[in-house]
Amino acid sequence: MKRGWIIGGAVVIVAVFGWLLFGGLEKNVVFFLTPKELLAKGNDGIGVPVRLGGQVKPGSVKWNAQTLDLRFTVTDGAREMQVHSTGAPPQMFRDGMGVVVEGRAGAGGVFEATGLMVKHSNAYRAPKPGEEAHEKYKTLIQQSTK
Amino acid sequence: MIGLIAHNALLVSLAAVAFGAVLTPVAIRNNRRDWLELVYGAVYANFLLVSVAAVSMIVALVTHDFSVSYVAQVGSRSTPLLFTVISLWGALEGSILFWAWVLGLYSAAVVVLHRRRPGNLVPYAVMTLLAVAAFFAILLVGPANPFLPMSPVPADGPGPNTLLQNHYLMAVHPPLLYLGYVGMSVPFAFALGAIFSNEAASNDWSILSRRWMLTSWGFLSAAIIAGMWWSYEVLGWGGYWAWDPVENASFLPWLTATAYLHSVMVQERRNMLRLWTLNLCVATFVLTILGTFLTRSGILSSVHAFTTGAIGYYFLAFIAIVLVTTLMLVAGNSERIQTKGKLGGAASRETVFLLNNLFLTAVMLTVLVGTLYPLVAEALRGVKVSVGVPFFNRMALPAMVSLLFLMGVGPALPWGSTTWAEARRRLYPPGIAAVIMGAIAVIAGARSIYAILAFAFVGYAAMGNLREFWTGMRARHRAHGESWPTALLRLIAGNRRRYGGYVAHIGVLLIAVGITASSTFRSEREATLTPGQTLTVAGHTVRLKNLWGREEPQRSVIGATMEVLGRNGAVVGTMDPRMNYYRVSDQPVPTPDVRSSIRGDLYINLMAFESSGANATVKVIVEPFVPWIWFGGLVIVIGAIIGLGYGGRTATVPVPATNPAPSYGRSATTQALATNPAPSIASADP
Numbered sequence A: 001m002k003r004g005w006i007i008g009g010a011v012v013i014v015a016v017f018g019w020l021l022f023g024g025l026e027k028n029v030v031f032f033l034t035p036k037e038l039l040a041k042g043n044d045g046i047g048v049p050v051r052l053g054g055q056v057k058p059g060s061v062k063w064n065a066q067t068l069d070l071r072f073t074v075t076d077g078a079r080e081m082q083v084h085s086t087g088a089p090p091q092m093f094r095d096g097m098g099v100v101v102e103g104r105a106g107a108g109g110v111f112e113a114t115g116l117m118v119k120h121s122n123a124y125r126a127p128k129p130g131e132e133a134h135e136k137y138k139t140l141i142q143q144s145t146k
Numbered sequence B: 001m002i003g004l005i006a007h008n009a010l011l012v013s014l015a016a017v018a019f020g021a022v023l024t025p026v027a028i029r030n031n032r033r034d035w036l037e038l039v040y041g042a043v044y045a046n047f048l049l050v051s052v053a054a055v056s057m058i059v060a061l062v063t064h065d066f067s068v069s070y071v072a073q074v075g076s077r078s079t080p081l082l083f084t085v086i087s088l089w090g091a092l093e094g095s096i097l098f099w100a101w102v103l104g105l106y107s108a109a110v111v112v113l114h115r116r117r118p119g120n121l122v123p124y125a126v127m128t129l130l131a132v133a134a135f136f137a138i139l140l141v142g143p144a145n146p147f148l149p150m151s152p153v154p155a156d157g158p159g160p161n162t163l164l165q166n167h168y169l170m171a172v173h174p175p176l177l178y179l180g181y182v183g184m185s186v187p188f189a190f191a192l193g194a195i196f197s198n199e200a201a202s203n204d205w206s207i208l209s210r211r212w213m214l215t216s217w218g219f220l221s222a223a224i225i226a227g228m229w230w231s232y233e234v235l236g237w238g239g240y241w242a243w244d245p246v247e248n249a250s251f252l253p254w255l256t257a258t259a260y261l262h263s264v265m266v267q268e269r270r271n272m273l274r275l276w277t278l279n280l281c282v283a284t285f286v287l288t289i290l291g292t293f294l295t296r297s298g299i300l301s302s303v304h305a306f307t308t309g310a311i312g313y314y315f316l317a318f319i320a321i322v323l324v325t326t327l328m329l330v331a332g333n334s335e336r337i338q339t340k341g342k343l344g345g346a347a348s349r350e351t352v353f354l355l356n357n358l359f360l361t362a363v364m365l366t367v368l369v370g371t372l373y374p375l376v377a378e379a380l381r382g383v384k385v386s387v388g389v390p391f392f393n394r395m396a397l398p399a400m401v402s403l404l405f406l407m408g409v410g411p412a413l414p415w416g417s418t419t420w421a422e423a424r425r426r427l428y429p430p431g432i433a434a435v436i437m438g439a440i441a442v443i444a445g446a447r448s449i450y451a452i453l454a455f456a457f458v459g460y461a462a463m464g465n466l467r468e469f470w471t472g473m474r475a476r477h478r479a480h481g482e483s484w485p486t487a488l489l490r491l492i493a494g495n496r497r498r499y500g501g502y503v504a505h506i507g508v509l510l511i512a513v514g515i516t517a518s519s520t521f522r523s524e525r526e527a528t529l530t531p532g533q534t535l536t537v538a539g540h541t542v543r544l545k546n547l548w549g550r551e552e553p554q555r556s557v558i559g560a561t562m563e564v565l566g567r568n569g570a571v572v573g574t575m576d577p578r579m580n581y582y583r584v585s586d587q588p589v590p591t592p593d594v595r596s597s598i599r600g601d602l603y604i605n606l607m608a609f610e611s612s613g614a615n616a617t618v619k620v621i622v623e624p625f626v627p628w629i630w631f632g633g634l635v636i637v638i639g640a641i642i643g644l645g646y647g648g649r650t651a652t653v654p655v656p657a658t659n660p661a662p663s664y665g666r667s668a669t670t671q672a673l674a675t676n677p678a679p680s681i682a683s684a685d686p
Helices: A002-028 A035-040 A138-145 B002-029 B033-062 B069-074 B081-089 B092-114 B121-141 B173-183 B185-196 B204-234 B245-270 B274-296 B311-337 B349-381 B389-412 B420-427 B429-444 B449-480 B484-494 B496-520 B626-644 B668-675
Strands: A029-033 A050-056 A062-064 A069-075 A080-086 A098-105 A110-118 B385-387 B523-529 B534-537 B540-552 B555-565 B571-575 B578-582 B589-591 B593-597 B600-609 B616-624
Touching: A002 A029, A002 B349, A002 B389, A029 A035, A035 A050, A035 A080, A050 A080, A080 A098, A138 B540, A138 B555, B002 B033, B002 B121, B033 B069, B033 B081, B033 B092, B033 B121, B069 B092, B081 B092, B081 B173, B092 B121, B092 B173, B092 B185, B092 B204, B092 B274, B121 B185, B121 B204, B121 B311, B173 B185, B173 B204, B173 B245, B173 B274, B185 B204, B185 B274, B185 B311, B204 B245, B204 B274, B204 B589, B204 B626, B245 B274, B245 B349, B274 B311, B274 B349, B349 B385, B349 B389, B389 B420, B389 B449, B389 B496, B420 B429, B429 B449, B449 B484, B449 B496, B484 B496, B496 B600, B496 B616, B496 B626, B523 B534, B534 B616, B540 B571, B540 B600, B540 B616, B555 B600, B555 B616, B571 B593, B578 B600, B589 B600, B593 B626, B600 B626
Parallel strands: A029 A050, A080 A110
Antiparallel strands: A029 B385, A050 A069, A050 A098, A062 A069, A069 A080, A098 A110, B523 B616, B534 B540, B540 B555, B555 B571, B555 B578, B578 B589, B593 B600, B600 B616
C-alpha cells in the first residue's frame, strides 16, 4: 500500500516535471533562420524571437556614433532583410561578414536586433595588407609613443 | 625528434594501460597478489610515459619546434612565454594530452594511497581507471595525435586562439577544470570496483571515494568560478554566465557531484540511498565525458570547440560503452546494493537531503535537456534552433532558489526524527533574517519574485549556517572557557567534514548574493564621447581623457583612458579599456577594464573609436556585488579543503551535557549537543 503511494507519487512528479520541461522548451526555442526562411513565414514570423543569419550586404551599414543607431541589411543571397540595432557594432563588423542577429521582425519589415554576433570561424585569417592595426591606427600609436 | 620520442612514449603507455587493465581480473581470479604489483607498475609507467609526452610538448612549444604538428597549429614566435606554455591546453590535441596526464596523475595517486588496502576493491578500481586511460591513449595515438610530423616545417605558426591568449585566467581555468573533471573518474572507478569486488553493499567504498569526489568537486567549483571570471574579463559584455552549452557542460557534473556529496552522508548515517549514491557517481563521470564531447568534438561552435572530425564518434562510442556496461552492472547487482534504511520523521535532516537531491537532479535534467535539445532537433528534424536563456532561467531558477532555502533548513534539523514543536523552534529564528533580507531587496528596488525570494533565502540560510558555528563556539566557550577564536578552530577541527560543509554553504550564499544583486540591480549605458566628455551611470561618472595606441610584439593595443570622478568632481582613478589587435587575426579582442570594490564593479568596455582619436564609444556598466561571486568561490574551496581534512577524533575534548533540558536560546550547551552531536562522539569521519 505504502509502496504504491510512493511509486504513484514518483510517477506524478516525473510526469509534471517532464510536462513543464517540454512546455518550457516549446516556448523558448529560438529558431535560426535566414532572411529567406523568415520572410517565407509571412505574418507568423513577425514578433517571434529568432536568430537571423546571413551576410552583411556590402554598402548597407549605416552607423551613427552620436545616437548609437546602427542599420544594415542582412542577405542570404536570395532575400534580404533590414536590421536596426542600438549600440556600437562589433569591431570586426564589416561588409560581407557573416553575422547572427538575435531579435524579432517588426511589422514594418525591419528586424529589431537585441543582440549581434559576428560569426567566428575557428580558422581565423590574418588581416589583409593595409588592414593591419598598426597601419590603420598609426596616428594613435605614434601620438602616444612620441 | 622530440615528437617521435613523445609519440613512442604514448604508444608504450597505451600498451601498458591495456596490459594492466587485462591483467587485473586474471590476477584476482588466480589469487596472485604479486601480479597486481605489475598492474600497479603499469599505472606508474603510464604516468611516467604520459609525463614524458606532456613535457616533450611543453619543450616543443617553448622551443618553437614547428616540426611537431600541434606546435605548428598553436605556436607562434611572438607569443609571450606564459601563453606559449599554456597553449598546451589551447586546442583539441593538447587538451586531450593534458587530460591523459591528469588522469595518469590521479591513477598513480590512487595506487600510492590505497594499494595496501586488503580486498579487491582497489585493484578493480585501478582496472577501471586503466580502461578509461586506454580510451584517451587511443585518442592520442589516433584521431587526436598532437605529435604528427610536419613536412615541410613551417617557419612560424599562427599562435593560440586570440581569445585564449588575452588573459592570465587562461592559465587558471583549464587546469582547474581538468583537475575537477578528470578527478571524477576516481569515484566512478571506486563505484565500479565496488560492484566487481562485491563490496558495493558496504559503506567502505564510498568512504574512499567521497574524498576523491570532494577534491574534484573543489577543483570543479573553482574552475567554474574562474571560467565565469574569464568570460567577464574578456568577452566584454559585462556578464559571466549565459547558459552557453560549454558553461552547462561544466555545470552538469557539478550538480550531480553536489548531490552525491549530500546523499553519501545519508548513506553513511541512515543506511539509505546506496544505490542512488552509486548511480550519482556513474552519472557524474558520464557527464564529464559528455561535457568533453560537447566542448571538444566541434559539435558546438564556440571558443571551446576546436575542430570537427572523427573524434566525436570516439566519444559517443565511449559514452555508449560506459552507459551500457554500468547500467548492466548496476541492474544486475541492484538487489544486493539496495539499502534497508528507513526514513526517520518527516522533519529530519535526511528528508531535507532527499529534497536537495531531488532539486539538484531536476536542475541537472533541465540543463541537460536544454543543452542537448538543439543537437537532437538538428539531427532529427533538420532545424537549427537554440534554447534561449529564458528557458533555463524559468525552469532552473525555482529549483535553485528552493535549494537556497533548504541550505538553511538542513543544518538546523537533526538526523532521524524530531517533533514538529522542536523543528519549529529551530526553523523559525532564521525567518527573521529572511524577512529582513527580503525587505531590503524590495526597498532597494527588486521586483522579480525570484530575486526577492533569493535574497530572503540567502538571509535564512546564512543565519541557519552561521548559527551552527555560533552555538558550537558558545558551548565550547562556556564549557571550557576557551577564547572565541580557539573555540572556533577546535569546533571546526572536531568535525571538519560537517563544518567544511557549512563553510562551503556560506561560499554558495556569497555567490548567490553576487549573482542575484548583479543581475537585479545592473545599470548600463553606451555613448560616444569626445575627450573631456563625461558619462554618468547609476551615480558613477567617468570622463574620457584620451585615446592611445601601443605596439607589442604579438599585437597592437588601442586603449581609451577614462577618468573616474568622485562626488566632488575630482579624479579618483583611471581605467583603460582596450582593444587588442593580434597580428594573426583580423578580429580584435576587447579587453574591458574593471574597477572593483566590495559594493560592486564599475565595468568599462571600449566598443568603437575614431582612428584619429577624436571620439570613442564606450559601454559603462555598474554591477553591484560581482566581486562577491569570486570571493564566494574562494570560500567554497576553503570549505572543501576543511572538509577533506582527517582528524576530529582525538583533537578535541567532548562538550559535556551540563543541562539536560533543551530550550532554545537559553542553554547553549544542550542546543549545541542537540544540533551538533558532540564531535568526538558522533564524528562520522573515518
